[in-house]
Amino acid sequence: MDALPWVIAGVALFLGAVTVVMVVVMAWQVRQLQGQRRDLSADLAAALREMEQLAAMTAKLGIHIGRVERGCSGLAERLEIMELRNESRSFDRAIASARRGADPVRLERQFGLSQTEAGLVTLLHGAQRRLQDPRGPVQDVARS
Secondary structure, three states, rough: OHHHHHHHHHHHHHHHHHHHHHHHHHHHHHEEEEEEEHHHHHHHHHHHHHHHHHHHHHHHHHHHHHHHHHHHHHHHHHHHHHHOHHHHHHHHHHHHHHHHOHHHHHHHHHHHHHHHHHHHHHHHHOOOOEEEOOOOOOOEEEHH
């Protein structure tokens, strides 16, 4: 029975050695996991920066698209009007209408003229108020 204390001491020594090895292995695994966590944190930070950049680019793109849409909003209608009208005939009809007293807004809508074109047609060919001068021929109000 003298061997029993030696067996117990041997088993205790073996269990102690196994425990030390397990602690060393676990410490190594913890260090590996900490390194992976640092790498993942860096990757996550980079991904967040990229997402912020993409969000800023998306916002700028949205603003740009809004500007383009506003700029092009009337182009389809204007193009359709221009395709449907014969330029010289439309201007001839617009001039005739202006002579009958049509205002620039009506010329814009009816003949597809721009605001500047309609204003110019009205200015050059618009109905002129004429007064009968007791001394003779018709006199233009704009010139009197």
